[in-house]
Structure formats: structure tokens, C-alpha cells
Amino acid sequence: MFNPRRLEFALYRRGLSIAALAERLEVTTRTIRNYLASTSKSEPDVQLLEKILKFPANFFMTTDDLPVLDEDQVxxxxxxRTSARLKRLAxxxxxxxxxxxxxxxxxxxxxxxxxxxxxxxxxxxxxxxxxxxxxxxxxxxxxxxxxxxxxxxxxxxxxxxxxxxxxxxxxxxxxxxxxxxxxxxxxxxxxxxxxxxxxxxxxxxxxxxxxxxxxxxxxxxxxxxxxxxxxxxxxxxxxxxxxxxMPKEALLPLKYQSINSIEELIKLKSVFGVSLTALAYRLYKLEIISEWMYTRILLPQIARLGYRKKEPQPMARDTSRVWAQLFTYLDEDKISIIDIAKELNIDSNDIEKLTFGLVNNKPHSIYHLRMVK
Missing domain, CATH: 1.10.10.2910 (Arc Repressor Mutant, subunit A)
Structure with a gap:
């Protein structure tokens, strides 16, 4: 049986409007609204929906409810400033x-x-x-x-x-x-x-x-x-x-040193792994540097050098140990995200976008998985 809630979800996921879907299905917007409201006497062609919305046809033909994530839970x-469309997509x-x-x-x-x-x-x-x-x-x-x-x-x-x-x-x-x-x-x-x-x-x-x-x-x-x-x-x-x-107790000893240049900030930012602006603000709030040094010297220099948008000496991105380990075990058990996606009736690209790109896309048969503590 066709599940209208899943069609609504797919529209949000792909950022497609009712009008755009109606045009691609060559039906009226009223027809799409009727699909969504369960008032249509007919059901949409789920094979076409699969091509347009990149969800398997079976995704739309199950009565299982999707997990709920309301806006007030997020x-x-x-x-x-966040638009309703972006909130729905997120x-x-x-x-x-x-x-x-x-x-x-x-x-x-x-x-x-x-x-x-x-x-x-x-x-x-x-x-x-x-x-x-x-x-x-x-x-x-x-x-x-x-x-x-x-x-x-x-x-x-x-x-x-x-x-x-x-x-x-x-x-x-x-x-x-x-x-x-x-x-x-x-x-x-x-x-x-x-x-x-x-x-x-x-x-x-x-x-x-x-x-x-x-x-x-x-x-x-x-x-x-x-x-x-x-x-x-x-x-x-x-x-x-x-x-x-940036724990206060770790920074307070710096009060007896002279922090008056971008170069000194850059050295310190590499220790705590934060942006220059975040570090400068923290030092200012803890009264380790003066308001004059913060507003008249450091912030203008950060802006002039373009360091608000691009960090100097950028650090490596924090990595996930859990995802790397999980995909190693999945690979050993000959399970790919394509296999997982088939079980969940979703597109494998949607899994890849959630898992930092640490994926194995090769299709395999699904074997018994070990329990990992």
C-alpha cells in the first residue's frame, strides 16, 4: 500500500516542490496533494518516483513508520535565520x-x-x-x-x-x-x-x-x-x-605573558584546536588580554589577513574511530552500504553523506555480523 508520509519525506529530502514533482510526473499539483492527503483514488507510479526522488520503489510501499524528528526536538x-526548507532538509x-x-x-x-x-x-x-x-x-x-x-x-x-x-x-x-x-x-x-x-x-x-x-x-x-x-x-x-x-585554568597562566601578535595567537590556537577568533575572544573574556588589544589590534589584523574565513595553518579534521572500525568489520563480513541501503529501502548515497565518506560501496551478500563491544 502506498505510504503518503514517505512521499512527503522524500520531497523534503530531495528539496523538490510539489509543483516540480507534478511537472515531472506529468500530473497536476492537485493530484500530488491528493497523494499526500491520501484522498486520491489512484496511486502514483512508484517506479517513476524511484527515478525522480532516488528512493527505491519499495520505500513508498510500506506501512512502516519512519522515525520521528520534529522541529522542537532539534x-x-x-x-x-534558518529557512524552513533547510530545517526540513537537515x-x-x-x-x-x-x-x-x-x-x-x-x-x-x-x-x-x-x-x-x-x-x-x-x-x-x-x-x-x-x-x-x-x-x-x-x-x-x-x-x-x-x-x-x-x-x-x-x-x-x-x-x-x-x-x-x-x-x-x-x-x-x-x-x-x-x-x-x-x-x-x-x-x-x-x-x-x-x-x-x-x-x-x-x-x-x-x-x-x-x-x-x-x-x-x-x-x-x-x-x-x-x-x-x-x-x-x-x-x-x-x-x-x-x-x-579552552579551560580557564589552562589559560590563566598566560595572563603574565604578553600576547600581542597574530603569530603568538597562531601558536596557541594549534594547542587548543580552535579558530583564531574563538581564541582571541576567550582570552579577552578571561581578561588575559585587554579590550584595546582585542578590539583594536587582534580583530582588525584577523580581518585584514582574511583569517575569519580561512584559518592560518589549518589543522587536520577530527576523525571518527567508530565509523572506521564499523566499516572495517562490515568489510570483513562482506557487507557494503549498498547492502545496508537495500535493507533500509534508501539510497546508498544518503548513507555515504552521513558517514564522513568512510564507505565501502562494493555489493556483497549479507553474512552474520559479530557483536562488537
Whole structure:
């Protein structure tokens, strides 16, 4: 039986409008709307849908529900600037990631997450508490992706070429997910991952308390209050990321040194793996450098040298140990993403875009998988 919800999902995933699909199917837009509303007396040609939307015909002919990822379950950066179309597109990555994760969890013993609820702490304090709980001390974090994976957080990649969706996070069946836009620089991606971690331990992990924690002026219209809350959430997540990646105790000794040049900043940024602008701002907020040095010397130099858009001495991107290991085991068991895609009734390219390009596309028969701890 044709499933209209899956057609709606496929349209969102491919960014295709109802009018565009109607034109390619050579039907009216009303016909497509009737398909979506389950009011049509006929069903669409699923073979044509497969060619147009790049989903197997069987994808549209199952009554199984797709995982749910509503907009209020997701934290988008710069929420007021992100278009509804891009939000829908980003959420389709989440839904497919949930499907893939469920498939993997049926075959592998993946790490279970047990993140603390730090919603009652300030961002700075929350970062300190989490570092202590995870035994990180004040040392720099060499690989954020590996760290988060070791704590049971599922990390997936995004291929969305826009600055409006840097990253986002969500929960599914008590499992936390972080999605990172792999079009960003390595330094930016590390900060994004720490930013989303802040959401997971301070916001999304305890959404019921969010209105109380982020209370705003009740005299304002609700739309303005929502915008203020969104800005506060993002500001707090940025503060958490800054404190988590650049611990205050590790930076305060620098107060007795003279940091007055881009060259000195570049040396320091390589230690903590952050952008020049993020590092300069952190030093300024901790009063290690003066406002005059920050606003009159360092920021103008960063802008003039083009370092806002392109980092000097760019670092290597953090890599995923879990995905590399999983694909090694899958390859040994002669299982490719084409095999997985067939089981899930999706296109293998959709898996590739979620897994940092670490794929084996050769088709194989599916054998029994070992359980991996």
C-alpha cells in the first residue's frame, strides 16, 4: 500500500516542490496533494518516483513508520535565520541516521550514552564539571569526535553547503546524536561539536526545565520571547564550548605573558584546536588580554589577513574511530552500504553523506555480523 508520509519525506529530502514533482510526473499539483492527503483514488507510479526522488520503489510501499524528528526536538544554530526548507532538509539527515543507527544496534553492541544533566549550572561551571567527570583535567582535547563517540554520542556528517546549518543535535530513544557540517573548517567543526555537546547536557537533555532556566521578559510578545530564548540558548552553548575547549585554568597562566601578535595567537590556537577568533575572544573574556588589544589590534589584523574565513595553518579534521572500525568489520563480513541501503529501502548515497565518506560501496551478500563491544 502506498505510504503518503514517505512521499512527503522524500520531497523534503530531495528539496523538490510539489509543483516540480507534478511537472515531472506529468500530473497536476492537485493530484500530488491528493497523494499526500491520501484522498486520491489512484496511486502514483512508484517506479517513476524511484527515478525522480532516488528512493527505491519499495520505500513508498510500506506501512512502516519512519522515525520521528520534529522541529522542537532539534537545536538549530542561528534559528531565526534558518529557512524552513533547510530545517526540513537537515531533519531528513536525522531520520535516516536514526534508521541506520537502529540497523547497527541490532548487529553491534554500541556504546550506551549516560550524559549528566547539567542544566542547573552556568555554561562555564558545566564545562568544568563535565571535564572533571570525564577525567579530562585541563589538558587540550586532541579529537572531539573520538571523545564524544567514546561517551556514546552518535556522530554523523552533514553535506549541506550553507552557513545556516553548521551543526545540530537531537535525541532518539535515549541516544544522543550530533550532526556536523563537513563543509566547515576543522577548527569550526570542533567548536560546533562542543557547542552541540553543551545543548545535550544543558538544554535538550532537560527540555522540560528550559522555559524556567531561560526566563525572559514576560511583557514581550511571545515571538520576541521565543527569539530571546533562542538567542540565550545559543549564547550559553557558545560559552560552554569555549570553556570546554579552552579551560580557564589552562589559560590563566598566560595572563603574565604578553600576547600581542597574530603569530603568538597562531601558536596557541594549534594547542587548543580552535579558530583564531574563538581564541582571541576567550582570552579577552578571561581578561588575559585587554579590550584595546582585542578590539583594536587582534580583530582588525584577523580581518585584514582574511583569517575569519580561512584559518592560518589549518589543522587536520577530527576523525571518527567508530565509523572506521564499523566499516572495517562490515568489510570483513562482506557487507557494503549498498547492502545496508537495500535493507533500509534508501539510497546508498544518503548513507555515504552521513558517514564522513568512510564507505565501502562494493555489493556483497549479507553474512552474520559479530557483536562488537
Amino acid at each position: 537545536s538549530f544554530r542561528a534559528n531565526s 531533519r531528513t539527515y536525522g531520520v535516516i541516521a536514526f534508521m541506520l543507527n537502529n540497523w547497527l544496534e541490532e548487529r553491534f553492541e554500541l556504546k550506551k550514552a549516560d550524559l549528566p544533566d547539567l542544566s542547573e549550572y552556568t555554561p562555564e561551571h558545566a564545562a568544568q564539571v563535565l571535564r572533571a567527570e570525564w577525567g579530562l583535567g585541563i589538558r587540550p582535547i586532541t579529537n572531539m569526535v573520538e571523545l564524544l563517540e567514546s561517551k556514546g554520542i552518535r556522530i554523523f556528517s552533514l553535506e549541506i553547503e550553507t552557513s545556516e546549518v553548521d551543526a545540530f543535535c537531537a535525541w532518539n530513544n535515549s541516544t544522543p546524536f550530533i550532526f556536523l557540517n563537513n563543509q566547515k573548517s576543522a577548527e569550526r567543526s570542533r567548536f560546533d561539536s562542543a557547542h552541540e555537546l553543551g545543548h545535550l547536557v544543558r538544554d535538550i537533555h532537560n527540555m522540560k526545565h528550559e522555559p524556567e532556566l531561560l526566563r525572559t521578559d514576560a511583557t514581550k510578545p511571545s515571538c520576541e520571547r521565543d527569539l530571546d530564548n533562542s538567542r540565550n540558548i545559543e549564547k550559553n552553548a557558545n560559552e560552554f564550548a569555549s570553556a570546554f575547549l
